[in-house]
Amino acid sequence: MTLLEAERISVDLGGRTVVKQVSLRAAAGQLLALIGPNGAGKTTLLAALAGLRRFRGSVRLQGRPLAMLGRRERARVLAYLPQGHIAHWPLTVRRLVELGRLPHLAPWRSPVATDRLAVEEAMQRTDIAELAERPFDTLSGGERARVMLARVLAVEAPLVLADEPVAALDPYHQLRVMELLRDYADSGAALVVVLHDLTLAARFCDELLLLREGSLVARGPADEVLSAAHLAEAYRVTALRGEHEDQRYVLPWRRLTVEESGEA
């Protein structure tokens, strides 16, 4: 089932078109990686898909136009994880994860059993149950990332858009979070995730979307998208590549000079 269909999305920011005519679709069970160099428009595209930016083109959620959905209804279908893992107040972990239930709560009513269950489950999945009563400002970067991910999972939305969920995490936690996202997709959700690590994208995602200067350069399985030509064109690097345990890895190795990247 197609959960997200975006047709020719363009976004203007400060008089410049930063996302140009990008189309994509995500079906249940799919984990998509949105990759590309800094400033390629990944974050802007993701925010537009979440309905947080004005855009041209059309976005359909579960077959219905984004604009037709009410705020709360949209919030139940689509969960969005912004960059940076910010909490302005040092709430306890449980309270932060509970915020993910806001779209489900009736006005003036406190959380019911299903809400608590969703919160517990999200904390179990992200391995933070033992941190439940800790204030957010006492957590490490890896723990904060997992708490914010738990907050997003607690929404129990069929579609999740996550902006750099593994940025600034150590290798162990990067793998941990990617496994989690893969798990969540396998349980029937569709995910679009902004990533900088090409190997993680290649290993865990079904499909990669490569953005450069706001346009979609390539879309498809890792083998095609992470070709030498694409890496040269979009990232201006060459990469080491290989295979281990039947999975591909791609390791950016050397910068290309201006002339070299022009030839590629």
Added chain:
Amino acid sequence: MSRVVDADVRRGRRVIVVLAVLAAGLALAGLLLGPLPLSPWQVLTGLIGGDERLALIVLEIRLPRVVLGWMVGASLGLSGAALQGLLRNPLAEPGILGVSASAGLGAVLALYFGLAQVSAWALPFCALGGALLATASLAMLATRDPNPLGLILAGLAVSSLAVALTSLALNLAPNPLALSEMVLWLLGSLRDRGLNDVALAAPFMAAGWVLLLSAGRGLDALTLGEEAARSLGIGLGGLRAQVIGGTALAVGAATAVTGAIGFVGLIAPHLLRPWLGHQPGRLLLPSALAGAVLLMAADLLVRLVSTRQELMLGVVTALIGAPFFLHLLLRGRRTLS
């Protein structure tokens, strides 16, 4: 697991009950104590109008003072907590941000131009207008520049402008009577207020309270930042309008009847955070009660220590509040901005 949640919620309820009992106790003390100490029986007799002299003291002097203290304190505490939540800044407060000063300016202008004599509603409306203008311009600045210290500076500017214009009105005061009338708004007091003042302020304050108390969920969501809050189905424009409108109504009405009383809105939420945590929505109702307790306690203090010349309540809260603010600033240097 659910027991942990319950313990936390139960603690919140306990704090609310303790604050409510404190507020009731202070209200009772406010009725009993004064230049002429009364017994509970005498207060009761006065309340039901059994004795003319007692009725005068209780109904005309002490009851309005107690009720206004409760209402104004609750308004200040509640709007302080809501503004801190909206601006995600522990230093936000109607007094520091110039909302009270702007409401005072509105009131002074109403007096200066003689509007207050034309209609009893002119003064509160002008005070509300001043508060609304100040809060709205602050919210606009806060949206453009999320740095908390930038907001405090903007508040300082708004406050300075309001004070300067108020001084101008005092400077050009047509006669000494008008002058003394206007000075009254600047100092802030619960003295010599009647039940008609209560009736005048109550509808606006109540409307403000409803707006502010129902903003809890939106303020909770804002903890995650504006984009995340929007993705959770919160309409930010509506939330801002709700908190700004609620603050303007509550603080504007409070200032219209008691003048500028600062720092209660700053202190109340801070006193509660060690017990209740930092979740903005959970702090709203307790902050209102704590504000009422603080203001009634300060007013009782004013009445008990004053001998010949009664201290003005606004002066006392500022004397207690300003060092507290300084303390927060110094402590927060690491965590702010």
